[in-house]
Amino acid sequence: xxxxxxxxxxxxxxxxxxxxxxxxxxxxxxxxxxxxxxxxxxxxxxxxxxxxxxxxxxxxxxxxxxxxxxxxxxxxxxxxxxxxxxxxxxxxxxxxxxxxxxxxxxxxxxxxxxxxxxxxxxxxxxxxxxxxxxxxxxxxxxxxxxxxxxxxxxxxxxxxxxxxxxxxxxxxxxxxxxxxxxxxxxxxxxxxxxxxxxxxxxxxxxxxxxxxxxxxxxxxxxxxxxxxxxxxxxxxxxxxxxxxxxxxxxxxxxxxxxxxxxxxxxxxxxxxxxxxxxxxxxxxxxxxxxxxxxxxxxxxxxxxxxxxxxxxxxxxxxxxxxxxxxxxxxxxxxxxxxxxxxxxxxxxxxxxxxxxxxxxxxxxxxxxxxxxxxxxxxxxxxxxxxxxxxxxxxxxxxxxxxxxxxxxxxxxxxxxxxxxxxxxxxxxxxxxxxxxxxxxxxxxxxxxxxxxxxxxxxxxxxxxxxxxxxxxxxxxxxxxxxxxxxxxxxxxxxxxxxxxxxxxxxxxxxxxxxxxxxxxxxxxxxxxxxxxxxxxxxxxxxxxxxxxxxxxxxxxxxxxxxxxxxxxxxxxxxxxxxxxxxxxxxxxxxxxxxxxxxxxxxxxxxxxxxxxxxxxxxxxxxxxxxxxxxxxxxxxxxxxxxxxxxxxxxxxxxxxxxxxxxxxxxxxxxxxxxxxxxxxxxxxxxxxxxxx
Numbered sequence: 107x108x109x110x111x112x113x114x115x116x117x118x119x120x121x122x123x124x125x126x127x128x129x130x131x132x133x134x135x136x137x138x139x140x141x142x143x144x145x146x147x148x149x150x151x152x153x154x155x156x157x158x159x160x161x162x163x164x165x166x167x168x169x170x171x172x173x174x175x176x177x178x179x180x181x182x183x184x185x186x187x188x189x190x191x192x193x194x195x196x197x198x199x200x201x202x203x204x205x206x207x208x209x210x211x212x213x214x215x216x217x218x219x220x221x222x223x224x225x226x227x228x229x230x231x232x233x234x235x236x237x238x239x240x241x242x243x244x245x246x247x248x249x250x251x252x253x254x255x256x257x258x259x260x261x262x263x264x265x266x267x268x269x270x271x272x273x274x275x276x277x278x279x280x281x282x283x284x285x286x287x288x289x290x291x292x293x294x295x296x297x298x299x300x301x302x303x304x305x306x307x308x309x310x311x312x313x314x315x316x317x318x319x320x321x322x323x324x325x326x327x328x329x330x331x332x333x334x335x336x337x338x339x340x341x342x343x344x345x346x347x348x349x350x351x352x353x354x355x356x357x358x359x360x361x362x363x364x365x366x367x368x369x370x371x372x373x374x375x376x377x378x379x380x381x382x383x384x385x386x387x388x389x390x391x392x393x394x395x396x397x398x399x400x401x402x403x404x405x406x407x408x409x410x411x412x413x414x415x416x417x418x419x420x421x422x423x424x425x426x427x428x429x430x431x432x433x434x435x436x437x438x439x440x441x442x443x444x445x446x447x448x449x450x451x452x453x454x455x456x457x458x459x460x461x462x463x464x465x466x467x468x469x470x471x472x473x474x475x476x477x478x479x480x481x482x483x484x485x486x487x488x489x490x491x492x493x494x495x496x497x498x499x500x501x502x503x504x505x506x507x508x509x510x511x512x513x514x515x516x517x518x519x520x521x522x523x524x525x526x527x528x529x530x531x532x533x534x535x536x537x538x539x540x541x542x543x544x545x546x547x548x549x550x551x552x553x554x555x556x557x558x559x560x561x562x563x564x565x566x567x568x569x570x571x572x573x574x575x576x577x578x579x580x581x582x583x584x585x586x587x588x589x590x591x592x593x594x595x596x597x598x599x600x601x602x603x604x605x606x607x608x609x610x611x612x613x614x615x616x617x618x619x620x621x622x623x624x625x626x627x628x629x630x631x632x633x634x635x636x637x638x639x640x641x642x643x644x645x646x647x648x649x650x651x652x653x654x655x656x657x658x659x660x661x662x663x664x665x666x667x668x669x670x671x672x673x674x675x676x677x678x679x680x681x682x683x684x685x686x687x688x689x690x691x692x693x694x695x696x697x698x699x700x701x702x703x704x705x706x707x708x709x710x711x712x713x714x715x716x717x718x719x720x721x722x723x724x725x726x727x728x729x730x731x732x733x734x735x736x737x738x739x740x741x742x743x744x745x746x747x748x749x750x751x752x753x754x755x756x757x758x759x760x761x762x763x764x765x766x767x768x769x770x771x772x773x774x775x776x777x778x779x780x781x782x783x784x785x786x787x788x789x790x791x792x793x794x795x796x797x798x
Contacts, residue, residue: 129155133178134518137437138753138768141198141207142417145224146424149433150259151175151772152222154198154754156187156209163314164257164368166423166430166500167450169281171316176436176523177514180346182279184366186220186263188213189271189353198754204394205416206387207755216268218356221387225256228389256373262383264323264361272356274364275340276318277349280311282511282525287311287347291337305337307350308369315369318350323380325359333360402468403782405789410749413756414778415467418460421775423500427475428452429460430500432760432771438520439713439761439770446516448525449760449771451506453497454480455581456775458540463779465551466786473552477559480541484562492569494541496534497527506530533588535578538570539597539604543665546604549611560614567605568618571625574598575632580648581658582699590649592637593658599629600665630667634674643677647700656700657682657691657719660726664783670729679726679737695747696762697723714761714769720748721780728787738791745784 129135140151140159148168150161159174159181173181188194188211195212201221209220263272280287290308307318324332337350354362363383367373375382397419403411421430432449439445457476464472483502488494495504508528516523545563549555555563580591602622609616616622636649637659647656659678663670670676682697684690691698696715724745731738751762758777760770 129153129157132518134175135159136767137517137759137770137772138757140753140757140772141200141209141222141755142420142433142757142773143205143207143222143224144420144433145226145255145257146420146422147255147257148224149420150222150224151434152198152207152209154196154209156185156211156220158184158186158222158259158261160434161259162450163316166433170283171278171280171314173279173283173514175434176517177283180279180283180514182277182283183275184259184261184277185273185275186261186364187211187273188218189273192270200413200416200755201391202395203398203412204391205420206391206394211270213268213270216270216356216358217266218270218272219264219266221260221262221264223260223387223390225258225260225386226390226393227255228392254373256375256386257367257371258373258386259366260363260383260386261366262361262363262387263356265356265358267358269355269357272354272362274352275349276307276351276366277340277342277344278309278316279346280309280314283346283514284511285311285313285346289339289348289350291339291350307337309347310369311347317367317369317371319365319367319378321363321365321378321380321383323359323361323363325357325361327359330357330360333357333362335362400468402466403786405785407749407785407789410752410756411467411782411785414782415463415469417757417773417778418463418775419469419472421460421773422472422475423452424475426501427472427477427479428498428500428502429457429476429775431456431776432774434771435525436520436523437517437759437769437771440520441518441763441769442520443712444520444522445713446520446522446524447771448508448527449774451497451499451527451530452479454494454537455496455534455540458537458544459779460775461544462547463782465547467782470552473548477545477548477552477555481559481562484566492565493533493573494537494566495530496532496537497530504530529579529583529585532579532583533576534580534583534594535570535573535576536581536591536594536597538566539600539665542566542601542604542608546608549608554612555608557614560608560612563605563608564614564616564618567602567622570598570601571618571621574625574629589647589651590636591656591658592633592645592648593656593661595629595633595637596659596662596665596667599626599633599667602626602629603666633667638674642681643674644681645674645678651704654700654704655681655689655691657697657716657722658699660719660722662726663729664722664725670726671733675726676730676734676737679723679730682723683740691719692723693764695744696720696751714763716761717748717751717758717774717777718760718780720744720762721777721784724748724784725780725787728784728791732791741784741788742792745788748781 135153139154152158161172162168163171174183198209206223211218288310293304309316333354335354339348340351431453435448436446461473461476506526508526510522514523577588577590580594639646639652645659646652647654662668668675682691686693697719699716724741727737727741757773759768759772760774763769
């Protein structure tokens, strides 16, 4: 599929620095002004001004090396941009059908392309290295070099018209800007070909050493000569160690490629050449083209869905099959506020919803990898009472201590900066519904579940039957008093319902079938009696908070707990659709999770509208619209409105501020999977009604 390029121009093309005006005034770029690159091990965020402001190395949950996103002074960065003072127009987009990011700078005298990516081998089959890692650890055992995953960050800058001067600055800040490092600029050993830079830079800290290489493409005109690139150490009074900088001029057809990798690398490549960089980029683009070509979605929003799918793929951790909620930590839900969390872990809830999307869109390998991951967790990670932790590290651990980093200032002063997550051992009973729904759907759209997997399902369902009537912290991970949250009750109903369906579908032995049926009925009646407020005409947040609306209950018809046209649910829809000022949860087409003034969640502070909840509203309206066309019209209008809040590359963070800017960790899996589900169901329902 050759999707058109996503483009972002400067806010005012007549103003040479408008695209970086926020950087100039606050030291930070807007959260929405970034593109994501990755390799299913780690990722990086690249701003529209060429600043690589966020990267953890070598894996998602490793300490950061570049983190200017969370501290403009100490965080560390890797910037490549035209020389300051030029009047520029800037555009950032992904190359078609890929996760290779291009930032273009246009000037009257020249045009510069900056290409950013993490390499992927050109292969339709699962990377051979993954199999070797699983079987033999670090041993590679004869895997061809082309199939090896190069653990590199590649940044290639090329002049495609005229000539233009380029500035490069590399200032690492190891271990969340806590560890000092040394900087060494050395000459390459051995023979080097024309254009290959003899220098390399080594940044050495106690626990990690990174090597920066560069190679020069001199272009096709020998009379032009080669660009002159020389790294110089730069201090800028950094307490952690020196960085390096370089300035050089590129003429049309000339390029410089920078590769950052482990100094003790495992790719057996001593000299990185222009030819190797070109081949690596070609292989990476081919990999992504082949991957997204599996997409079964053919509807009207295919470009948006393809980008969301590629983002979800970037959030998978290939060695284990785990899926992270978001690749960032501590980006604020309110500027200057304290709702700043670490999302670099695998929540059962988020991952289960993601697997449903992969299955429906045709990506069964990702679903199978996660099923293997969670099956191991079911086998080894449950408590003696039978409970399952709500989240895991990308390797399946549950030791995720929440720590504050007081030396970091936070995004635009949003403190504290947190790593780890204190919710790891929260009691959140809804996870059993999301998980067993995914097992049921995997059996339907993926592969038949095994007998041992069924035994795990059976044991989990027995556990659910024993604890369904106890309070919990639920989906929003409140840090106040446990309550009987309606969302959790609905998802506990789902857990038992899907186990019963799976038993019937596969004729599995089910000795407690009668108890399961009775419990499922009790949960339904309990929710209808205690979770519905006749005075509001709506389902409420919890049995205790009967006057508080919660957009999480929009899930009810999506999981078949209630019919989408049931008056109890359409009443809930109407209540949530009311403006916040009139007791609802909607503002200019955006949906908030709940009203913080009416619900004490134990966290405090404000937040923006929740992207996932807005897409859930769209899907709930869509399903109701199958029976009442007015809801379908509303669904389309809200969906199209919500799409405008994505950034220039169709990327969504967790929340949207009242000002329209993106808030929270980005990109968030929840936001993108809900977008896909809403689009999928809108297409399905509107096709059945001949359009709207």
